[in-house]
Amino acid sequence: MRHKIDGFVKRTVKDLFGMEISPEITHPPSDDLGDYSSNAAFLLAKKIHKSPQDIAEMIARKIEGDIIEWAKAISGFLNIKIKKDAWLEELKTAIYRDYGNACWGNDMRVLIEFVSANPTGPLHVASARAASFGDSLSRILQSQGFEVDREYYIDDSGKQVELLGKSIELKIKELKGEKVDFPPDAYKGDYIIKLAKKAIKENICDYTKFGVKEVLKMQKGALDRFRITFSEWISESELKEKGEADRVIEDLQELKKSPFVKKDGALWFIAGKREGRVFIRSDGSYTYIVPDIAYHRYKFDRGYDVLIDLLGPDHIDHIPELEKSLELLGYPVENLLVKIIQWVTLKRGEEKIKMSKRSGEFITIDELLDEVGVDAARYLFLMRKSSMPMDFDLELAKEQSERNPVYYVQYGHARISSLLEFAREKNYITDSPEKLNLLRKDEEWKLMRKITEFKEVLEDAAKMKEPHLLCYYLLDLSKFYHNFYQKVRIIGGKEELIQPRLFLSNAIRNVLAMGLSLLGVSTPERM
């Protein structure tokens, strides 16, 4: 619908003034101003030296389109009312299972990397937020015609995993009755004890390898429970073994203008105005960024058109070096989109819950799910836009679970499901698009217009890479439906209106179901 209007406005402007513009097509603040409005006249005012109102009037007189009821110029805006038939035609399609799907993604191949936590302990809530986000964004992009793969990068080489091995080894000694001094940065927590006991039982000698394997198993289990899947798990150590990290350094050194400087026995990467960053330590080992560059190169080499990284704010400082290196190596950095998912602060009421993996005090995904459930957790994470640091109040998520936004939307779905079931028992047809033109009430028109907004919201969410837009839309749609349901008696109301109203309800249920499944939230038939 929005695309059609956009086309009409552009064509009319071209016919009238011979100019190409990109007008915005939005919804006016109140219904009596029409269904859509455009700022086209404002954009043209300066170029052709006429007042926006005059231009809008010219466009309004000239504009043509099979779905336009009327077009008016109102204080400079071009306002357009859509024919009722057009809304009804749109409504008929809203009952299909692929409603809202689009193909402007053009089968572009997208690789989205997320979570990628250190394999040194259970996943905590910040990972849960990133997991919800990455999963939902993948689904939304898929719905718009992108071909999406999801990847988890395992940081299984480096000092942190050696420390994990060491922590297990020391814990074993302690369990055997030896007195041991744990280094201050050793990993603690129940899972270390569990791993140590298991290592003893299985006669393990390589504690690091064992620890990483076991921790990954734990992480996969938690993600599974959270309904998050990945197409690929890429291991840092494997990339290193294949010599990919070496190749990055070699190729960067071969450049005409080497970006490296030796200082204090370490190899520093200097690019742009920023201070340098160490790539090779004085002991000859690579810092984290080198295999990470190799990894990104590997992503590009596999032929992806767009790379999306969802990172925690602690990675911000590495982005310039990563991008600069890839650029120097000849890769299209503009196709790499790095999105920072801000931290989550856990609270219980007023009390902040401090988290530190090393000290062993943290809330894991499993504990979170035990307390608030998958659906509530996912919806609450996804409601915030990614740049927003969020407070997650466990007390509130639990206590107010009845008034939790996710239940409001799910309740809408359950309510309609039960209505439709009741209707079928009474032998009413719930999916016949006949007599829809009998729908005339305000609440019914509002719902019809709201339904078609689904397509617009999905497109916007995919373009902006922000699933929270969908969360707010679904809340809105549910609100409109609850309002309609309360005011209009369907079964038992006017006989000729029952079937069209059931169809309308069915369409709403379909949109709610598809929206919720894009968020990874379940759609209960009853509650």
Add this chain to the structure above:
RNA sequence: GCCCCUGUAGCUCAGUGGAUAGAGCAUCGGUUUCCUAAACCGGAGGUCGUAAGUUCGAAUCUUACCAGGGGUACCA
């Protein structure tokens, strides 16, 4: 010091260039012999952190400042 995020109703947050700035919670009042009251309707509640600038138009963009949070390793 430098970098990043944030500042919108009492609270939690939407709104990122358009018209009279919205929702939930909290609060006050109302709605159930009838398809799910986990619902609905109404009231009250705003110097959009401050100031300047850009613009026909700014909560939205720019700059400076103020306030809160986070980062600032040859950890990742």
